[in-house]
Amino acid sequence: MVKNKLHKFGCSFSTHRFFNLEPGDYPHDPSNYASIVATHFDLEVQGYAREGQGNSFILKELNENRHLFEPNDIVIVQITNPDRLYNRLEWFGDIKVHELLDPPSRLVEISNLSKDDIKTFGYVYTSLFEDKVQTHNLYCDSIVSTCMTLPCKSVILPYLNRKEYEEKFKDFDNIIFSDNPWNYMNLDHDNFRFDHLTDELHNRVGHNIIKDIERKQ
Numbered sequence: 001m002v003k004n005k006l007h008k009f010g011c012s013f014s015t016h017r018f019f020n021l022e023p024g025d026y027p028h029d030p031s032n033y034a035s036i037v038a039t040h041f042d043l044e045v046q047g048y049a050r051e052g053q054g055n056s057f058i059l060k061e062l063n064e065n066r067h068l069f070e071p072n073d074i075v076i077v078q079i080t081n082p083d084r085l086y087n088r089l090e091w092f093g094d095i096k097v098h099e100l101l102d103p104p105s106r107l108v109e110i111s112n113l114s115k116d117d118i119k120t121f122g123y124v125y126t127s128l129f130e131d132k133v134q135t136h137n138l139y140c141d142s143i144v145s146t147c148m149t150l151p152c153k154s155v156i157l158p159y160l161n162r163k164e165y166e167e168k169f170k171d172f173d174n175i176i177f178s179d180n181p182w183n184y185m186n187l188d189h190d191n192f193r194f195d196h197l198t199d200e201l202h203n204r205v206g207h208n209i210i211k212d213i214e215r216k217q
Contacts, residue, residue: 006038007046007069009058010078010157012195013181014049031199033181034076036206037155037213043074051194054084054094055139062146073152074213077143078180079159082135097126136160147175153216155209157181178212181205 008014014034029035029045038045046068048061062077069075084094089110099107100122103115111118136159144165147154153173157180158165166177184201197205 003042003044004070004072004074005046005068006034006041006043006074006076007065008034008049008076008078009062010049010076011053011058011080011084012049012051013080013197014047014076014078015051015195031202033202033206033209036203037074037076037209040206040210041074041213049078050093052084052093052096053080054086055080055082055136055143056086057094059139059142059146062143066146066150069150069152071151075147075150075152075154076157076209077147077154078157079136079140079143081159081182082132082139083130097122097130100125133160140165144169144175148172150174153213155213157209173216176212176216178209179205 014032030039034047035045037043048065050057058077058080062075081096083097085097085100087095089095089107092107092110095107100118103118103122107118108115140156140158140161143156147156153176155176155178156165157178159180159182162177162180169175169177181195181197181202184197184205
Protein backbone atom coordinates (compact mmCIF):
# COMPACT_ATOMS: atom_id res chain seq x y z
CA MET A 1 0.00 0.00 0.00
CA VAL A 2 1.33 3.44 -0.95
CA LYS A 3 1.88 5.69 2.05
CA ASN A 4 0.68 9.26 2.29
CA LYS A 5 3.54 11.74 2.38
CA LEU A 6 5.02 14.53 4.43
CA HIS A 7 6.50 17.12 2.04
CA LYS A 8 9.16 19.30 3.70
CA PHE A 9 10.46 22.63 2.41
CA GLY A 10 13.17 24.73 4.02
CA CYS A 11 16.90 25.34 4.44
CA SER A 12 19.61 23.26 6.17
CA PHE A 13 17.44 22.56 9.22
CA SER A 14 15.21 20.55 6.89
CA THR A 15 18.05 18.76 5.07
CA HIS A 16 19.67 17.65 8.33
CA ARG A 17 23.16 16.33 7.47
CA PHE A 18 22.77 16.18 3.72
CA PHE A 19 23.94 18.44 0.88
CA ASN A 20 22.53 19.36 -2.55
CA LEU A 21 19.82 16.73 -2.61
CA GLU A 22 17.06 16.60 -5.17
CA PRO A 23 13.46 15.66 -4.27
CA GLY A 24 13.26 11.92 -3.84
CA ASP A 25 16.98 11.54 -3.01
CA TYR A 26 16.74 12.06 0.75
CA PRO A 27 18.02 9.07 2.74
CA HIS A 28 15.98 7.92 5.70
CA ASP A 29 16.92 10.20 8.59
CA PRO A 30 14.90 9.37 11.72
CA SER A 31 16.41 12.12 13.90
CA ASN A 32 15.40 15.10 11.71
CA TYR A 33 12.42 17.05 13.09
CA ALA A 34 10.30 16.40 9.99
CA SER A 35 11.03 12.67 10.09
CA ILE A 36 9.86 12.58 13.71
CA VAL A 37 6.57 14.17 12.62
CA ALA A 38 6.28 11.78 9.66
CA THR A 39 6.88 8.70 11.83
CA HIS A 40 4.20 9.80 14.29
CA PHE A 41 1.60 10.18 11.54
CA ASP A 42 2.83 7.18 9.50
CA LEU A 43 3.88 9.30 6.51
CA GLU A 44 6.72 8.96 4.01
CA VAL A 45 9.06 11.97 3.90
CA GLN A 46 9.63 13.81 0.62
CA GLY A 47 12.27 16.54 0.88
CA TYR A 48 12.51 19.72 -1.21
CA ALA A 49 14.84 21.67 1.09
CA ARG A 50 18.36 22.85 0.37
CA GLU A 51 21.03 24.22 2.70
CA GLY A 52 21.88 27.92 2.53
CA GLN A 53 18.80 28.84 0.51
CA GLY A 54 16.43 31.71 1.21
CA ASN A 55 12.69 32.14 1.24
CA SER A 56 12.56 32.85 -2.49
CA PHE A 57 13.85 29.31 -3.13
CA ILE A 58 11.43 27.82 -0.59
CA LEU A 59 8.41 29.57 -2.13
CA LYS A 60 9.51 28.56 -5.64
CA GLU A 61 9.88 24.89 -4.65
CA LEU A 62 6.49 24.93 -2.91
CA ASN A 63 4.74 26.24 -6.02
CA GLU A 64 6.59 23.96 -8.44
CA ASN A 65 5.72 20.80 -6.50
CA ARG A 66 2.17 21.55 -5.35
CA HIS A 67 0.74 19.19 -8.00
CA LEU A 68 2.23 16.26 -6.04
CA PHE A 69 0.23 16.85 -2.84
CA GLU A 70 -2.68 14.54 -1.95
CA PRO A 71 -5.55 15.22 0.52
CA ASN A 72 -4.08 13.02 3.30
CA ASP A 73 -0.54 14.37 2.97
CA ILE A 74 1.02 17.03 5.21
CA VAL A 75 3.17 19.91 3.93
CA ILE A 76 5.75 21.50 6.25
CA VAL A 77 7.27 24.84 5.22
CA GLN A 78 10.22 25.90 7.37
CA ILE A 79 10.76 29.60 6.68
CA THR A 80 14.37 30.73 6.87
CA ASN A 81 16.35 33.83 7.81
CA PRO A 82 15.10 36.79 5.74
CA ASP A 83 18.64 38.11 5.20
CA ARG A 84 19.20 35.58 2.38
CA LEU A 85 18.86 37.44 -0.91
CA TYR A 86 17.80 35.98 -4.24
CA ASN A 87 20.36 36.44 -7.03
CA ARG A 88 21.01 35.26 -10.57
CA LEU A 89 24.42 33.68 -9.98
CA GLU A 90 24.53 30.06 -11.03
CA TRP A 91 25.63 27.52 -8.40
CA PHE A 92 25.98 30.06 -5.61
CA GLY A 93 22.59 30.01 -3.93
CA ASP A 94 21.03 32.91 -2.11
CA ILE A 95 23.49 35.54 -0.85
CA LYS A 96 23.50 36.28 2.86
CA VAL A 97 23.80 39.90 3.91
CA HIS A 98 27.09 39.28 5.74
CA GLU A 99 28.51 37.98 2.44
CA LEU A 100 27.87 41.41 0.93
CA LEU A 101 29.70 43.18 3.75
CA ASP A 102 32.60 40.72 3.72
CA PRO A 103 32.50 39.08 0.27
CA PRO A 104 33.93 35.55 0.00
CA SER A 105 36.40 35.04 -2.85
CA ARG A 106 33.99 32.74 -4.71
CA LEU A 107 31.34 35.49 -4.81
CA VAL A 108 33.86 38.01 -6.13
CA GLU A 109 35.06 35.53 -8.77
CA ILE A 110 31.70 34.54 -10.24
CA SER A 111 30.01 37.96 -9.97
CA ASN A 112 32.61 39.77 -12.13
CA LEU A 113 32.44 42.59 -9.58
CA SER A 114 35.19 43.93 -7.37
CA LYS A 115 35.17 43.26 -3.64
CA ASP A 116 34.70 46.99 -3.03
CA ASP A 117 31.67 47.10 -5.38
CA ILE A 118 29.98 44.30 -3.47
CA LYS A 119 30.78 45.86 -0.08
CA THR A 120 29.44 49.22 -1.22
CA PHE A 121 26.15 47.61 -2.26
CA GLY A 122 26.06 45.80 1.08
CA TYR A 123 26.44 49.03 3.04
CA VAL A 124 23.80 50.80 0.94
CA TYR A 125 21.41 47.85 1.26
CA THR A 126 21.75 47.56 5.04
CA SER A 127 21.54 51.34 5.49
CA LEU A 128 18.55 52.06 3.25
CA PHE A 129 16.69 48.91 2.22
CA GLU A 130 17.11 46.11 4.75
CA ASP A 131 13.94 45.36 6.72
CA LYS A 132 13.90 41.80 8.05
CA VAL A 133 10.35 41.96 9.36
CA GLN A 134 8.86 43.24 6.12
CA THR A 135 10.88 40.80 4.00
CA HIS A 136 9.87 37.89 6.22
CA ASN A 137 6.20 38.86 6.18
CA LEU A 138 6.12 39.24 2.38
CA TYR A 139 7.39 35.68 1.93
CA CYS A 140 5.39 34.23 4.82
CA ASP A 141 2.18 35.80 3.48
CA SER A 142 2.89 34.36 0.03
CA ILE A 143 3.55 30.91 1.50
CA VAL A 144 0.36 31.05 3.58
CA SER A 145 -1.62 32.13 0.48
CA THR A 146 -0.24 29.18 -1.49
CA CYS A 147 -0.92 26.73 1.35
CA MET A 148 -4.52 27.86 1.66
CA THR A 149 -5.14 26.56 -1.87
CA LEU A 150 -3.62 23.10 -1.28
CA PRO A 151 -5.72 19.94 -0.89
CA CYS A 152 -3.99 18.94 2.38
CA LYS A 153 -2.96 20.33 5.75
CA SER A 154 0.01 22.71 5.81
CA VAL A 155 2.28 23.36 8.78
CA ILE A 156 4.08 26.69 8.44
CA LEU A 157 7.06 27.49 10.66
CA PRO A 158 7.45 31.31 10.70
CA TYR A 159 10.88 32.77 11.42
CA LEU A 160 9.15 35.80 13.00
CA ASN A 161 5.70 36.80 14.27
CA ARG A 162 4.28 33.31 14.87
CA LYS A 163 1.65 34.50 17.36
CA GLU A 164 0.37 37.15 14.94
CA TYR A 165 -0.03 34.55 12.18
CA GLU A 166 -1.78 32.12 14.52
CA GLU A 167 -4.30 34.76 15.51
CA LYS A 168 -4.89 35.93 11.95
CA PHE A 169 -5.52 32.44 10.56
CA LYS A 170 -7.01 30.70 13.61
CA ASP A 171 -10.24 29.88 11.77
CA PHE A 172 -8.53 27.96 8.95
CA ASP A 173 -8.34 24.27 9.86
CA ASN A 174 -5.92 23.39 7.07
CA ILE A 175 -3.29 25.96 8.17
CA ILE A 176 -1.17 25.26 11.27
CA PHE A 177 1.68 27.35 12.68
CA SER A 178 4.41 25.82 14.82
CA ASP A 179 8.01 26.01 16.05
CA ASN A 180 10.77 26.96 13.64
CA PRO A 181 14.11 25.21 14.35
CA TRP A 182 15.83 28.60 13.99
CA ASN A 183 14.33 29.46 17.40
CA TYR A 184 16.55 26.78 18.99
CA MET A 185 19.87 27.99 17.52
CA ASN A 186 21.26 29.42 20.77
CA LEU A 187 20.30 26.51 23.01
CA ASP A 188 23.20 24.22 22.08
CA HIS A 189 26.40 25.05 20.20
CA ASP A 190 28.38 21.96 21.21
CA ASN A 191 27.66 19.70 18.26
CA PHE A 192 29.01 18.87 14.82
CA ARG A 193 25.85 18.84 12.78
CA PHE A 194 25.70 20.95 9.66
CA ASP A 195 22.42 22.58 10.74
CA HIS A 196 23.75 23.48 14.23
CA LEU A 197 21.07 21.63 16.23
CA THR A 198 21.51 18.45 18.22
CA ASP A 199 19.28 15.43 17.72
CA GLU A 200 17.66 16.22 21.08
CA LEU A 201 16.64 19.67 19.82
CA HIS A 202 15.31 18.21 16.57
CA ASN A 203 13.27 15.83 18.72
CA ARG A 204 11.87 18.77 20.69
CA VAL A 205 10.95 20.69 17.51
CA GLY A 206 9.30 17.61 16.01
CA HIS A 207 7.16 16.86 19.06
CA ASN A 208 6.04 20.47 19.38
CA ILE A 209 4.88 20.33 15.75
CA ILE A 210 3.01 17.08 16.46
CA LYS A 211 1.20 18.75 19.38
CA ASP A 212 0.21 21.72 17.22
CA ILE A 213 -1.13 19.46 14.45
CA GLU A 214 -3.13 17.36 16.91
CA ARG A 215 -4.52 20.47 18.58
CA LYS A 216 -6.23 21.40 15.29
CA GLN A 217 -7.59 17.93 14.50
